[in-house]
Amino acid sequence: MIEASPVLILHGTWIPDLEAGFIQKGAFYLWVESDGKPWYLNLKALRTFLASSLNIEAPASYFIEQTLLLPTAAGQPLPSFELARYLETELPEQFEWQFWQIACYRLAASTYSAKGSPVIRLLHDLYFRVRYELNDVQFGSDLLFWHHYSQFLKGILYKDHYIPALKLRQLPAQGKRKQPVSEIYPSWQFVSAQYEAGILEYSQQMPLVCASGQTGQVGFWDRETLLRHFSENLLVDIVTHTPLPEVLSKQLGGSLVEDCLNLASPWLSSLDGVWETYQQWLIWKHRLTTARTATSFVLGLQLEAPENEGPWQLRFLVSSRSAPSWQLSLADYWGRDAEAKAQLQPYLGSQFEPQLLLALGYAARMWLPLWTGLHTDRPTGLVLTMEEAFTFLQEAAWVLEEAGYRVMVPAWWTPEGRRRAKVRLKAGSSSGSATVNKGYFSLDALVEYSYELAIGGETVSPQEWEALVAAKTPLVRFRGEWLALEQAQMAQLLGFWQSHRQAQSTMPLLEWMKFTANQPDLEVEQDATLQAVFARLKDRSRLELLPDPPGLVGTLRPYQQRGVSWLIYLEQLGLGACLADDMGLGKTIQVIARLVHEKAQGDRPGPTLLVAPTSVLGNWRKEIEKFAPQLRTMIHYGPKRITDTPTFKATSLDHDVVLTSFTLVRKDEKLLASLRWQRLVIDEAQNIKNPKAAQTKALLKISAQTRLALTGTPVENRLLDLWSIFHFLNPGYLGSAVQFRKSFELPIVRDNDRQQATILKRLVEPLILRRVKTDPQIIQDLPDKIEQKLFCQLTKEQASLYQAVTSEVARQINDTEGITRQGLILSTLMKLKQICNHPRQFLQDNSPFTPERSHKLSRLAEMTEEVIAEGESLLVFTQFHEIGTALERYFRGYRYRTYYIHGGVSRDKRERMITEFQDPASGPAVFILSLKAGGVGITLTRANHVFHFDRWWNPAVEDQATDRAFRIGQKKNVFVHKFVTLGTLEERIDQIIQDKKQLSITVVGTDESWLSTLDNERFKQLITLSENAMI
């Protein structure tokens, strides 16, 4: 979980310089907002902070105060959204605009170094550091925006979408001079449709704070022009500061480009030749920009291979920009009469023929042989030799495609259709093992493999291969189809094969999976058995679906049946599995069903050790009791737990399941490692993400036949979690932590390396089963509303408080009567419920509202983290105002967007919160509601999780509350989670509600007053802390 700690918000924006000369520069400014007062770090603190936390060392002159227009109230600038969220302050509705002098770090465009402005790099580095390394610093939306935009801009620079440019400036006529004189400034400019589109898109996304620097008067910079100012400044700065070797500089001497690179002083247009050069440049630029994109059609080039021998054809086609599926060959076009041609105008535009000739001409400039197709008055295409066709495919096709032509090549040349020459691994299950048959691959079976040469999936003999390598042509007909030869590579592969063909080896299945995933260039052919295994691992619908095991109390949903079958299959293959279904889909019952299956088979397996966070141990026991009472379950927890090794061993062997907590894995390391378990299951597997933690190390020492990890977080996106879980499940499969960081985490997270991401995916996918609740297949299996109870036990502190209150009442109740008795009963109920929620609520002493003191809170916190991580929103209902307030503070501490509606919230504010919460453009959020104030009338369908933190006697009231999310407009399944503390009053209330629902009678009223009619004994029974409260 994220630590809630003091926070600094990093802000920044581009601010144009004040002097409004012809060349107006600007600079990027960074400033830091803090949670102290004043809100902004001063010059000294800023400089220290940048140096110490972000490694930005700069001379004092870089730090200056800059004017920003900020929303202000009560003589103070208001905190930013990010800070307000952290501070849990409400931003006022009334505010004014005021200028503030804020200490800034100023990054002027390359004033201080020989390099260009480092803004783009700096923002990217900062983003990376803040996101992955610093917990107490975060980006403001303004800086986040600039990071996004600057990466976009980098993309434009990477595409070479800019040209040397000339800016024409008219000087005012002076003195006797009648003719106005112009100056021409060498410069650089963007020429790019993508750039223009990006400017429009991003100017809508820019927060106005980015446009509030040094505006001079109350107002903001227009976002589009500000973005252009920034981009153009950076372009000129970066290009003109790029180091060029002398050889290259010499190739530019005396040219316009040289002046643009040196930013030479402006030329006077009256000088000889200057105006002419300007006009030449202008025409050139005009052709590059408007002239090119103005056509209504796209020219297409289609290459057709001969059936066997014979010439290759390259045909010209045109298609329409407005109707891309419409296309016409030029042969067809020229054959039409004038009238028919005129009818094509809607598709081809009014200037079709001259534009067509130019399009052909430009294409021919890029690939000269095209000219031969134009030696006619009606160009329709041309004939190519095989060598020309090959050059076209290899050199021209993609260039033309990139230049905007539509290039159609034969399917065998496309990446999908291409038959590649590869060395192939031919693999089968080891024949030595007797247990191999019909897709069943036993635990100890090995994969046997050998190498062979193959093209496009077909085995090729070395003689054939050598003949191809020796072929004089780059394209050959091979087994009836055209094939492009990569002779150098084929020769290499032949060498590889020759040195490996003798190798006849075997390896275990898991190692085989690792080996093949890491060799994307090797082709792999597997025998039927292996194919069947991998088909099932890849596509779970191919698994043989096992029926619900006899003895399971309850019915599995179809997807749960699939899950159980999958678990069993992986265990049979000896693979450690990670079940990562979304929260609420029932991972618990799938695991229980797996255990019941095993027991029903009757071969008396050893016990399963199940490790879970303390807060869910009670829930596990309760669920096992409910679904599989026949499983003998032991909880290894609490001061009374067995600590003597022989006894522990013996007792464990006498049970089916042993439950324990992560904490005890560390404490009782030796005890737990004293026997070999049938199975080791960890629930909430993200708990082991720290590989250095003693708890993780201890867990890895426990020996077990199979391992299983459960998690509800989207683990595949958190690479370190992923590694840790796999390290637990299948040690070595993803390499060591260091190797993993080097070969996967850094390339994928920082450099966006697609190939490594694909390899990683290929490695982990077969071993993770993750179903999300939005999956249409899952939705079919699910009711619209899924209710589940979350049982949690009391902490030691809660239990002793509870015990104290009940004993006190037991002593008093016999001596009271009438109103006093009723009062005592009601106040007792109140106290006990408070204790079940959190000790602080009962003690009312402002002691820490921490999850360690209440498993209920810790469970809610864990589940909230999962929900938010999924990008979903949740509602939390409570009947206590102080719990609502405490939860609000708590969640804000984790920087979740949090709202709280209670009786004291004004109507307007309430409406505003609801609108903001419901806004699909906003991020996921937590909405806390008091049961009374939030029970009716409002719609919060953005949420698809509803938590009832404490229970009300009347299920109708709870259902009504639940319906805030479960209303018209709700498109997702709604998950309702009701907390019940075990062994307490709450468990008994729950029982009463359930009975009442079943009997559908109304013995109980809507409030608690009926309880005072209970006699003393029954009341004591109701509130007594039963033994299972603490396990």
Place this chain on the structure above:
Amino acid sequence: MRQSRTWWGRRFITALEEFCDPARLSRGRAYLRNGRILSFVIADGRVTATVRGSVNPYFGTYTEPHYNTGLSLTPIPSQDWERIIARLASQASTVTRLLMNEVPEDIEASFVSCQTLLPEREQDFKTDCSCPDYENPCKHVAGVLYRLAAELDHNPLLLFELRGLSRAELHNQLRRDPLGQSLAAGLEEQSPVPELSAAYYTSPQLQTRPETSLKEFWQGSKRLPQDLTAPEPTAIPALLLKTEGDYPAFWERENSFLAAMEGIYERVRTKNQSVL
């Protein structure tokens, strides 16, 4: 000023080097470089220029003289032009090259009756100069010829005019053929209007009256996309420029413009690790 870089410009120069006195030619090149050509006008198929001569007591010139120099090519008769244009307009490659402001290498194949577009021998040139030099062409004519060669680089269609086919007549004749129509339409395209820049960089505009919510101020009105993909360097450098061909008119150097630009682009992409 450079001499010529296109094949037709060079061919033109080769032709005059055939019959001109080498010494006068080299003086002529110097005249071009030194800006001694004071005016240079092409009208009605004829070039008229004013050239600043030098003081030469031998010829009795004691003050710096200005000479009037004239130059034209032997015209092709109009009946031949009709056939020539018809032949030119029957080849898409020719029309396209002309549209792209280039002379196709095979252009002379369309010319009839031993005519050529490019001058080849002395008889193709008609030159005169008001200077006292007995030799024609003199160095002033040579200077103007070099100037004309440079002009032809960017404006090859001038050759038609010099050979007696006026621009208007060229367009008239082109319109008779479908492909010719395309060429005529392309040639009539207006040259772009000069763009005045109010500022070197786009000036950020100020919008007063801030009526904005706190949310818009801090977060903007549209959410940023959730994922950010790292930019990839282009696979084909300088592709944008390549479509316009090498040696744009403003590029007066002998080495390739595209190669030089590719070099710049590549370094911007690769030599800026601390910047990008």
